[in-house]
Amino acid sequence: MSVRRAGEWLPALVVFVVVVGLWEGLVRALHVHQFLLPKPSTIVSVFWTDRHTLWPAGWYTFKEALGGFVVGSGLGMLAATVVGRFQTAGKALMPIFIAANAVPIIAFAPIFGAWFNPISPHSKMAVAGVLCFLPVLVNTLRGLQSAKPRQIELMRSYAASELQIWRRVRVPAALPFVFTSLKVASVLAMIGAIVSEYFGGALNALGVTINNAANVFQFDVAWAGILVASLLGIALYGAVVATERVVLRWSPQERSS
């Protein structure tokens, strides 16, 4: 099992090493200017020397993203449960949710800054939360409606109540859909938190650090900040995937992956 896992990871690892190597080599060979593209080795060394400012900044922003992710996704699931319970409401609201899902929510970031205190983490959390809310709502709703008519008929043959059908059929059937949307939401939450910090925020926030560094041509610091953001984003995504593996142990997709 672990040997097979390693075999599956190896190609990706090779590609990663080759790309970073090419990047380093080409930047050196072609004498690319620092502000255009710093060398990976420079980025990593700044990442190390500035670790006492970058990591606390990253953690600050990560908490905003996490808060938005939890609240936004939670409300999304709750709303889907309520809407899914009432068929007619679902029919009326579903097209609106799908349309709203296509709206570039991030465009509202400056307005959220005005609604909340722009320095406070709450406005960032709000952006991240709103970004998470709709995809989770839409997918959870779709998942709750994904139970097959025969499955419902079977439950009715057992004289099952709506609540029993809900618990034993609709919710488990929805879970794969929910996790798909949570993976999307985990990425959106980090984007929402960082981008909304570009419009202003606390000095010790990662988005602000990246933005300020770029403004004073410290591109190596900006890149090191992006590296921190990437690692934290991957960590959040990875946590969702790990939870999915545990919760959806029964799923054929999980078994084969």
Add this chain to the structure above:
Amino acid sequence: MSDAPVVRLANVTKTFRQGNVTALQDIDLDLVPGEFVSLIGPSGCGKSTLLRVIGDLIEPTSGTVTVNGKSARRARNDRDYGIVFQDAVLFDWRTVAKNIALPLEMLGWDRDRRRARVREMLELVELGAFADHHPWQLSGGMQQRVAIARALAFEPALLLMDEPFGALDEMTRERLNLELLSIWEKAGSTVVFVTHSISEAVFLSNRVVVMSPRPGRIAGIVEIDLPYPRTVETREEPRYFELVTSVRELLRSRGEHLLPEEEANLA
């Protein structure tokens, strides 16, 4: 077999408002305890609708349905029947054992009682080694055996089967026919079996109810006087072929407006 009927259908008519289709018209039928009855007919003859009317999954437009001497609604609420569909309708998130335990959970059985019964049922359908597998790890035939075990787990007096072997290949189907008969002989429940296959209906049943379409009516009933237990050889007896022929002729005589592919289905 002089007991009170397990199922009594009196003047049952079902009209679907959508498209104004009369799916069933004036169906009268009594099923005696322990009987194996097949419903056969071309697509659109209402045989699946009739099965669902018996199970109170569809309400008839008029007429009365009595199951175990009660209204169909009462019987459903009392869990008087088990049902098996064409696709096994197993839940992927439950193991084979947990799938079979589902109706027992609904009946509020405690864990030990459930476990003991599930083990019995797994033995009955010879899937003892697969208790902890998930449905998608089983073949189609095995999945259908799990569905049968689940339907029989709470020993319902009545078993409703809606083309349970329709999606399986001929060889698997014939083997499961034999298994179903041996299970039925042990369980002793009354079976209503919907099928497209004349040979399957004749092989399994005490009686074959032939239905004609648009509107769905009973065209005739063929008594199958082949002795039980039926075996592989039963399918080679002259009497078997005579009965297959009489069912086929009954279908033909009432099915002038059959489409060619529907005739092919009845072959």
